Each structure stands twice: as C-alpha cells, then as structure tokens.
Amino acid sequence: MTGIPATVGRPAPSRRRVLTAALGAGAAALGAGALSGCGSALAADESAVRLWDPFSGADGALFDDMARAARPGMAGAHIDRTVLEWGTPYYTKLAMASAGGRGPDVAVAHMSRLAGYAPTGLVDPWDLGLLARYGVRQGDFSEVVWSRTRYEGQTYAIPLDTHPFIVFFHPEHAEKAGLLTKESALDLDAFSSPDRFLAAGKELAKASGKQGIAFGYANDPAQGWRLFYGLYRQTGGAFELPEGGPSEVDVDRMAEVIAFMAKLVDGRVNPRRLDYASGIAAFSNRQTAMILSGEWELGTFRAADKKVGAAPFPTVFGTPAVYADSHSFVLPHRDRPDERHRRRTHRAVAALLKAGQIWAGAGHIPAYGPVTRTREYGELLPQAHYKSAQDHVVLDPSVWFAGAGSDFQNAMSQVLQQALLDGLSPGRAARAMVRRLNTFLAKPSPA
Secondary structure (H helix, E strand, C coil), rough: CCCCCCCCCCCCCHHHHHHHHHHHHCCCCHHHHHHCCCCHHHHCCCCCEEEEEEHHHHHHHHHHHHHHHHHHHHHEEEEEEEEECCHHHHHHHHHHHHCCCCCEEEEEEEHHHHHCCCCCCCCCCCHHHHHCCCCCCCCCCHHHHHHEEEEEEEEEEEEEEEEEEEEEEEHHHHHHHEEEECCCCCCHHHHCHHHHHHHHHHHHHHHCEEEEEECEEECCCCCHHHHHHHHHHHCCCCCCCCCCCCCCCCHHHHHHHHHHHHHCCCCEEEEEEEEEEHHHHHHHCCCCCEEEHHHHHHHHHHHHHHEEEEEEECCCCCCCCCEEEEEEEEEEEECCCHHHHHHHHHHHHHHHHCCCHHHHCCEEEEEHHHCCCCCCHHCCHHHHHHHHHHHECCCCCCCCCCCCCCCHHHHCCCCCCCHHCCCCCCHHHHHHHHHHHHHHHHHCCCC
C-alpha cells in the first residue's frame, strides 16, 4: 500500500505564522467569520472530493464540464466545488483553513504562490507513486513548470495548466502588414529586437488604419510587471532575491527594458494611456491590430473575431522567455489525513488532468503532456500556435512575498506606470524598483 505522509517532518502551521504569511502577501487578517464555510470540508460524504477554486464565469463552466467528463475515471467519486473570490481573499482563506485543518481535500492555487505555502506547512506533499498508478507521471509535464512544484525534495503542486502572457492579432491586419508566415502564423522574427518590434507596430498601424499594438496597463496591479519581467528575463540579466537581501539584479538591463516599454506606449502608433478594460475593448473593437495580453482573454477576443490569431510572446532581447503562471492542485494540510480519501483525491486529480482538452477551450495550455500531443489539440486554433510558450515560461521569483495577486506585483507595476505615463526616466525607475525589491526582502519570511 502506498503510504501518504501526514506532516512531512514539520510541525503543523501555527495561526500566527499563517497570519504573518497572509499579511506579508498583502492580505487583511480575517476573523473567525471568514472561515464559517470551511467546516463543510469535513462532511460525511466520502465519495465527494471537495475542491476550492477561483474559477467563475466561462472558466467555471468549462471546469464543471471537465469534472463531469473526468468522473468515469474517479471510481465512484465526484468533485464537490466551492468557488471563491480570486485574489487576496482566496489565498488568505485557504491559508487560514489549512492551518486549522478545515480546508478542502484539494485546492487550485497559482504555482507562483507556492513559495508562501509549502515552507510554512500549509500544504502537504503529493504521493507521486500513487499518481503514477493512476497514469500521471513527472515526465508528462514541462520540466520548466515542474521544477517549481518542488520544495525540499518533495512535490507540493500538480500543474493543471500554463497560462502565459502572449500576443493576439487580427489575421487580416497582420497579413496586410506582411507579418504572417506561409502557414498563416505570426512571423515572430519580425519582432526579434526592440527596433524590429516597434517597426512591426508601425506596419500594423498602417494595416489597420488606426493603431498598432494595445497594452492595457494603467492602474493595473499586474500587467506592467508581467510585460517587464518576461522581457527582462529575455536579456539574461541576473534576478536573484536572497533572503534578507539585497537583491542581485542588472540595473542597466532593467532600464533598457523599461525604455523599450515606454516607446511601445508612446502614443504614436500605439495607444498611450490604456487601462486593462480599455485595452481589451480597443482590440475587440478593432481599434488596434494586436494586443499584449494573457491567453485567458481568448474567449473574449474570439467572441469579437472568430478568426483571431495568437502567438507566443516574441523574443525581443535574445533569450526566449515568456511570462506565465500555472493553475495547480495543492493538498491543504491535514495533521492526520485519511489515507483512503487521499487516494481518492489523487485519483480524482489524475482524472481531471486527463480531461484537459476541455480546459484548453479556455485558452490555457493543459499541463498534462499527453493532452497537448494529441491530434485533437493540434487542430485547436489558435491555442496550438502558442503551445510552444510553455517550453520557455518564467514564473514570478520563487520568494514568499511574490506571485499572483500579491502586493509585490502591484508595487513593481506602480513604478513602471510612473515611467510609462509620468515621465520617470528608465534609470530612475529601475533604481526605484530595486529599492522596493530590497524592502520586500528585508521583511522576515514566515517560514
């Protein structure tokens, strides 16, 4: 029988450590009332695998479809979903419930947040031998994503998908601008340096008769950081964040990236002051020929243009790198997990992963490789055109204060907005980002 570790040699997380972690990530401390719904995770229905996730709207409907399709592989079990508000409320509630042993059987979390959960004992490791019995193995996943699942030699997250920051385009405009290949894919070589990228933007503006490339970042807590960090990692510059600091980064390369971003939104061929919603609207209404955005907007763009195209983010600074995150399955901590139910949970997650073709409809790249290697997935467009992005993804730095929905992303984006909108020089902006990095590093880790 496969044994499932209970505490992984570490003490259960204390309420104080959980609150420290939550507050450090920008969350408000929640009182007992915020956990009022958590006790239901211990209800008596043994066939129910209770899952928390932040998927609402179209994503939520697709996840329901995936759960139904996966049920024959669950040996009589079924998924009992609880959908919670994404962001700080979700992660704080998950942390508090895990600390009190009142969390769900399994939860969806962004991989970029794992560094704030695994070291503090808020999640338990997965049994890879047990998953292998159900047909899911490490070799089924992209190594660059799988490498982020580990902590102290054990696996604490199972990737559901990769959701990268990519480019969408209207094919007729790209074709008119001479930016499509013979296979009707985007000619990424035409964007392979800062100057070529900006020149391509001008050609797209001519082709559309309006503007070239939209990027909605104003007052957004993450978009500026997503674009910056992906581009910076393309430069090959160091980005080391040792505990306690100071950070080890290349300020000159940071400034180079910021200068390029400022030119990209200078208002000449591309819109200057776009917030997130305005950027989406500008592209959907064909006010621009291209948009820099996350693949999670595919449904919105396809509703406006059934032939919308997409491609991995171009390599502008020499080294392939695409900013991304990954929705992943985690096991909230249990002091004494029921082994039968943990096996049931492992089996249910394996079945969900195998139903990933449905999840691909949301635009996300399924993390389970056997899905993306099928002919069916290869015929799924434009998703198949940006599948290769998963081989070069870069997630947020693996530190406890970073990740999706964090104050860290917001702080970095605020500085970048000053450079893009308010005239802060690239060099001063880079140094301001370093100061904020060092402020975060100076805070004690809750682990």
